[in-house]
Amino acid sequence: MHVRTHVALLAVSALFGLAAGGCTDGTPGAVVSCMPPECPTDTTLRLVAEVDPPNDSTWVRQEFASLTLDTQTGLFALTLDAQVTLSGTVRVGKGTGSQTIPATVVATRPSRIAGRPDVYYQATVNPITGEFALVVPRSLPGEQYAVRVTAINSSLVPPKQLMVTADGDQDVDLRFDDPLTLPEIRGALLDSLGQPVPGVQVQAIDTTTLAALSTTTTTDDQGAYSVRLVPNPPATVRVVATPTLPAAQLPSLTLDLSTAKLSPTNSMTANLHVPPLAAPAHITFKVVGMGTSGAEIVEKAATCVFTADVSDPNATDGVKASYRATAMTDLLGQVDVALIPMASGNRTYAVIVSPDSQSDLSATATTVSIAPGMGYGKDIVLPLRPQVSGQVLDPQGKPLSKLMVVPGASTVAQSLGPNMTLGIAVTPRQTVADGDGRFALRLDRGVWDIGLIPPADSMLPRLWLTNAVLDADVDVGPVMLPRGVMVHGVVHDPRGVALPLANVRLYTINELNAGCSSGDSNCLVPPRLRAEGSSGADGVLSLILPSQPK
Amino acid sequence: MNSALYGLVVYGVGCVIPTPLDQTQQTPNYSPVFVTSQVQPRFGPLGPLSQSQLLSITMVASDANLDDTLQARLFELINGTLVATGQTTTLNPIVPAGDDATLRLGGFELALCAGKAPASIHYIYAVVADRGFQSPTSSVVSGNGLSDTNHWELSCM
Secondary structure: OHHHHHHHHHHHHHHHHHHOOOEOOOOOOOOEOOOOOOOOEOOOOOEEEEEEOOOOOOOOOEEEOOOOEEOOOOEEEEEOOOEEEEEEEOEEOOHHHOEEOOEEEEEEEOOOOOOOOOEEEEEEOOOOOOEEEEEEEOOOOOOOEEEEEEEOOOOOOOOEEEEEOOOOOEEOOOOEOOHHHOOEEEEEEEOOOOOEOOOEEEEEEEOOOOOEOEOOEEOOOOOEEEEEEOOOOOOEEEEEEEEOOHHHOOOEEEEEEEHHHOOOOOEEEOOEEOOOOOOOEEEEEEEEEEOOOOOEEEOOOOEEEEEEEOOOOOOOOOOEEEEEEEEEOOOOOEEEEEEOOOOOOOEEEEEEEEOOOOOOEOOEEEEEEEOOOOOEOOOEEEOEOOEEEEEEEOOOOOEOOOOEEEEEEOOHHHHHOHHHHOOOOOOOOOEEOOOOOEEEEEOOOEEEEEEEEOOHHHOOOOEEEEEEEEOOOEEEEEEEOOOEEEEEEEEEOOOOOEOOOOEEEEEEOOHHHHHOOOOOOOOOOOOEEEEEEEOOOOOEEEEEEEEOOO | OHHHHHHHHHHHHHHHOOOOHHHHHOOOOOOOEEOOOOOEOOOEEEEEEOOOOOEEEEEEEEOOOOOOOEEEEEEEEEOOEEEEEEEEEEEEEOOOOOOOOOEEEEEEEEOOOOOOOOOOEEEEEEEEEOOOEOOOOOOOEOOOOOEEEEEEEEEEO
16 A cells, blocks of 8 residues: 555656645745745645546545645545445346346445545446446445445335445345235325325335335325335334325325234235315415615515424324425515415414525524414514625735635534425525625525635635634634645556546545544534545646645 | 729728727637536436435536636426526636646535435436526526536435
8 A cells, every 4th residue: 555655656756846846925826836845735734535536437436534645745645445346136026037127226325534425326227137236435344335226116116225345346135025025004095084185105214214115106096005115124114195296285194103013914004194174275475684774675586495283183093294385485575375274273384484595684494373364474584694704815915806705514414404404405605705805795694614715826725714603794804815835646546547537625624523423413514625626637636735834 | 093993992991890809809608518427426317315315416517718607506397497406606627727727626515305205206407607697596697608507317215
């Protein structure tokens, strides 16, 4: 490993000669060389890397949980680890009577870089032979992949998942069991008058991971359904009935079932009853806020999601019912939405309003109370987004114009927030510094990291202002970018063969992440992108990083 | 005599209708294009993903106009209309420019299947534009800008 790395570094040194380790003097457009160790890379940075080989390569995405950068020469090597092939055949049933089935095979595992999304590898299954070959990086000690095969037609067989240690090329048994041999849940979906409800999708899921544990079906004209569970299902599964058309204005139903109740014939019956509910009524809300001038402004393109628990409080069958309606505000700032009121009295809905990124108004979670016969609801008032402003200077103290300002969530939990869960995550506003290097942008209340991406011709490094608390306007004042130092790397395979056209991203990681348990999104701080590039035909790339502060 | 007069006429025409300077100096606007071999996950079938599966998407585009600022935006095709998902980002040039100075990189991180029905199929479009978009939710490029489009066929668990 060391020998290979050394060889690679020597190769890069030969390519770049004395220019290796050259740094910028901060003058826009000018690059000067300084001999090491005059301007080594900032050694306080803890660097990690992700490498995306091109799609037509035999190599797949890999992460480097630590990156060794020679701070004297500015050289580094990204030596891809060995890959293994997980292969097999996807068929339904065993023996001569088995059949191929169109399916996809996906392998995932937590990223080796804490705070980054799970890595994801996908293979398609040959529709004729059922064969698949999925290439993944070799597992590190204790590391496993969740390999999941899902039929394209999810009504035929339930998905199958295996935990695999990818320590070498191997066959993975992803044959589906004959669905007729699998546990069955069947029943009917009926309204409060006992009439069948057709056209509702039914599926069983894991109560913890929410992963699908059954085939997916749709209730027929009699409201009947039947799903097949995975072999050896967990002790409790959740049956979920979801209206397929939003216009159906029906609640989603869930029912937790004990699989211990499966009969000797490996089946059980579970009827789902829609609770008695009033007819949905169209209610109009106006979404407003107060602008910077103090005048009222209407929010013209906000996504509004209304949700309420509409379960029957007197029900004894354990069925939970929830209703959800999504709509966008119009040019008048009004949102018209069909909501289910109580038969008498008020029903409370939770509302999440997500304005677009250019709005001055903040995303807000609130509640509204609706009564029967109500045509207009109270205005939904959004607070003004606090403004973060500042001025960016180059290392000589001159204003730096055309710099891109890119905010990022300060914790993984914030980036995943309630909006993300509902599928309405909005990327925060980005802006460009003006001729005086000044920037100002309005962001939702919270804690933000502010990324500063200098213009390409400045040859300066990116900088992150961390933990900017925005509950009121904040001026971060003048921010001086550090000098840049050019580092040079090579991407190659374990045999030393260079890998061209690979996208490389260098991140810095927060030391506090070491104290977080894996998956603790409230603790983990997202790694910050410091530099990205693409390797050339010789596998070599150059990047700008901050130089050692004096 | 005639030829001299003809030459004078031509000279005069040249004086009356000069060639605009900006016309000769203007650089044509080239369209940005996705570098599909480097976009990950690759365009095409994607998933199935769980509702909570956060995905890191790498967007790579190329634009011969090196001063153009490229923006990429995600949409879902719903009833024949591209509906913005709320994801817009700038694709930045590589610094220092490598072998291909036209390349721009950027990305998204999001749970593409969040809030989507189980066992559903969705068509997620990516649009890259060289003059920005007309509005925060529009797929139409501002001014005389150009764009490129590609998509994933997303299945959700």
